[in-house]
Amino acid sequence: MSQSSLPSRRNMLFGAAAVSATALLTSCTSNENNDDPEPDTQAQVSDEKPGKQVTIGFAGPQADHGWLNAINDNARKRAGTYKDVKLEITEGSNDAAAQDGQIQTLIDKKVDVLVILPADGKAMTQAGLKAMQAGIPVINLDRIFDSPQAYRTWIGGDNYGMGLNAARYIGEALKDKANATVVELAGIDNLELTRQRTQGFDDGLKNYPNIKKVARQAAEFTVESGQRKMTDLLQAQPKFDALWNHDDDQGDGALQAIKQAGREGFLMVGGAGSKNAMDNIKADNSVLKATVLYPPTMAASAIDLARALGQGKGVGGLAEFEIPASLTLFSAVVDKTNVDQYMPTGFK
Structure with missing residues (x-):
């Protein structure tokens, strides 16, 4: 990327x-x-x-x-x-x-x-x-x-737009919840794309004063790093309402960590548009509810x-x-309402 x-x-x-x-x-x-x-x-x-x-x-x-x-x-x-x-x-x-x-x-x-x-x-x-x-x-x-x-x-693609649209999706889902909290699983921190995605997310959250970002961890776009860094986030944050994950590959690891910890009660938004992410969104049996495309x-x-x-x-x-x-290119949000339309673009 x-x-x-x-x-x-x-x-x-x-x-x-x-x-x-x-x-x-x-x-x-x-x-x-x-x-x-x-x-x-x-x-x-x-x-x-x-x-x-x-x-x-x-x-x-x-x-x-x-x-x-x-x-x-x-x-x-x-x-x-x-x-x-x-x-x-x-x-x-x-x-x-x-x-x-x-x-x-x-x-x-x-x-x-x-x-x-x-x-x-x-x-x-x-x-x-x-x-x-x-x-x-x-x-x-x-x-x-x-x-x-x-x-x-x-x-x-539009890295800033990815973060912005992730924030909007989470913001609309939590707009009626008082004192809502979110955490962020970012990508590689020395890449400009990661900074742009975080900036877009932070700017988007400014439109939802009831939501506060309470933690951020940077992973490395791999399943292994996603699992490791998500485990750290879960241990540090016993409760939060939403997770913005920058990359669906590392998101597979994050979902493993979430399952192993037995955590639920929050929604997860991924990034990029992998086939695994879209399959999970379609099945609607995990915390992953949407992904923001980087097509x-x-x-x-x-x-x-x-x-x-x-x-x-x-x-x-x-x-x-x-x-x-x-x-x-536009960073479209894919959730259960439109996942069938975008499924053919999902990558493995």
């Missing part, structure tokens, strides 16, 4: 959620109106009339997390829907030097467009600049480069944008001839 400051949240909120964003982007032409495959049928070939052949290079970090693995899957599946797209995908690395070498290989292959989810946005800025200077437009995915000269378009379908949308760039098209539904400079 994003490791660098994202563009202002005043940027375009592109669609109501990942599903609608992907649906609009698929018709990446300002002159045609084509239906988009449903999220669970992305592997099917698009029935849109093929255009100019486009070779897209895709470079992402190592898929050592459920969300990152879903990023790669979404890119592959989306590319597979187009007869006029060839995808050159790298192995993926969390080492900036190794990823830089992979990107240089794609530049040397003279791909038409590059989609890059950098292992580290700041460290990989030069790689983006090299591609742009070589005449290869770059779609910067999620973790933003330090310089706008390093990319043609940025697309990613990995952004990778599918990045392929759509790359194809449009390679073919000189705009985006269907927009009047402009060019694709936008940045797209911020």
